[in-house]
Amino acid sequence: MSQTVTALLRLRELILSGELPAGQRLSELSVVERLKVSRTPVRAALSKLEEEGLVEALPFGGYAVRAFTASEVDEAIELRGVLEGLVARLAAEKGADTTALSRLLDEIDAIIAAPVVGPDGFARYVELNEAFHAGLVALAESPPVAHQLARAMALPFASPSGFVMAQALRPEARTIFVVAQDQHRSVLDAIARREGGRAEAIMREHARLARRNLDLALQDQDALRQVRGAALIERRTA
Amino acid sequence: MSQTVTALLRLRELILSGELPAGQRLSELSVVERLKVSRTPVRAALSKLEEEGLVEALPFGGYAVRAFTASEVDEAIELRGVLEGLVARLAAEKGADTTALSRLLDEIDAIIAAPVVGPDGFARYVELNEAFHAGLVALAESPPVAHQLARAMALPFASPSGFVMAQALRPEARTIFVVAQDQHRSVLDAIARREGGRAEAIMREHARLARRNLDLALQDQDALRQVRGAALIERRTA
DNA sequence: TCGCGGGCTACTGTATACAGGAATAATGCC
DNA sequence: GGCATTATTCCTGTATACAGTAGCCCGCGA
Incomplete structure (x- = not known):
C-alpha cells in the first residue's frame, strides 16, 4: 500500500x-x-x-x-437524508429492481429477531445496513449523485451507521432497529411501485433516526463514547 | 499567486x-x-x-x-436543485432576514426591464444571479450544507448560471428571465413567511429551468457554444 | 516599563533526484 | 510469419534540498 x-x-x-x-x-x-x-x-x-x-x-x-457543533452534526445528517431521498426518488423513477436488496433485508430481520442482539449482532447489523444504503445508491445509477453522497458521508457521524453504536447500551435499541428496518422495507416498496415522492420522504425520515440517536448520545456519556468521531463534537460549554 | x-x-x-x-x-x-x-x-x-x-x-x-453524458448533466442539475431546496428550507425554518436579497432582486428587475438585454446585461445578470444564489446559502447559515453545495456547483454546467448564456440567442430568453425572477421573489416570500416546504419546492423547480435550457442547447449548436464546459458533454453519437 | 527593531525560527511552496513498476516496442525463436 | 520474451521507456510515488516568508523572541533604547 x-x-x-x-x-x-x-x-x-x-x-x-x-x-x-x-x-x-x-x-x-x-x-x-x-x-x-x-x-x-x-x-x-x-x-x-x-x-x-x-x-x-x-x-x-x-x-x-476541525470541531463540529451539535447543529453542524445535525445539518450533516439532514443533508445526508436529503441526498439519500434523492437517490431513492431516482431509483423509483427508474423503476429499479429491488429484489437483491430485499434479500439483504431478510438477513437484517434475522439479526433483529434474535432474543438478544450482542456485539457481533451490532457489528453485522452495521455491515448489512451499510450494504443496504450502498445498494440504494447503486439502484439510482447516477454517478454525480453517488459521488456527492459519498462526500456527504465522509463525516463519520453523518454515515448511516454513525450512531447505531450509541444505541447499544440503551433499552430502546430494539425499537429503533424495528423502526429502521420497517423504513428499509417501505422504501423498497415505494421504489418498486415507482412512488418517487414517497421513497424520498421515507429516506429523509430514516436519516432523522440518526438525529434522534445523536440527541440521546449527547445526553449520555457512555453512549457518546461508542460513537466514532464523537471527540470532534463540541460539548456545550455551559 | x-x-x-x-x-x-x-x-x-x-x-x-x-x-x-x-x-x-x-x-x-x-x-x-x-x-x-x-x-x-x-x-x-x-x-x-x-x-x-x-x-x-x-x-x-x-x-x-472526464466526459459527461446528457443524463449526468441532468442529474447534476437536479442535485443542485435538491441542495438549493434544502438551503431555502433551512433559511425558512430559521426565519432568515430577506431584505438584503430583495434589494438584489430589484437590480435584476432593472436589467430585465430594459427593452433589449445586451451582452452587458447578460453578464450583469449572471453576476447578480450568482450573488443571489450565494446569498441564499448565507441565509441558511449551515457550513456543511454550504460546503456540499459548493462542491455540487463545481461542475460548470451545474452552476445556477451555467446555461444562462445558452438563452442569449433565443427569442424566449426574456420569458425565462421573467419566470426565473418570479421564482426568486417567490422563494424569498416563502422564506420570510417561514414556509419551508414551499421554499424548497420553488428552488427545486427553479433549478429545472437550467435543465430546460440544457435541452434547448443540446438541439442548437450555436447555443451550445455559449455554454462553458459544453465540450465535455458527450454528443449523442447517433 | 514599554515600545521598537533585528535576527531567528518554524513552516510552507517548489523543484528535482531517485526508484520501482507497467506498458510498449523490439527481437529472437519456433 | 506468429508468438513469446526481453529490453526500453515512460510515468508515478517518494524523499529531500532549497528558498522565501510570517511570526516571535530577545535585546536595546527611551
Missing part, C-alpha cells in the same frame, strides 16, 4: 479516535515526525482530509483538526 | 474551453511541459480537479479529462 494511503488512514484514525483533539494544530512536519513518512505523502493526506472536512486549512499555512 | 493555484486555474480553463478534449489523457509530465511548472504543483492541481470531477483518475496512474 502506498505511503499516501497509509498516512491518510492513520491520520484519519488518530483524529476520529480523539488522539488528536479538535483544534489541534497539524503542521506538516509534526505529522511527518509522528507518522515517519516524508512530507510529500503527508501533504497529500492532509489535503484529502481537508476535502473530507475532518481538518481545516489555517489562514497562514498548516491545518487544524 | 502560488504555482499550484495558477496551475489549477489554467488547467481548468484548458479543460472547460475544450482545448483539452474529453477523454484526453493527462500525464503529470505532459502537463508540466505545457504549463511550465514543476510536478509538485501539477500533482496538487490534478488532485483538486479530480475532486471537482472534471478529471478522473486512471486505473494505472495518470488522469483523463
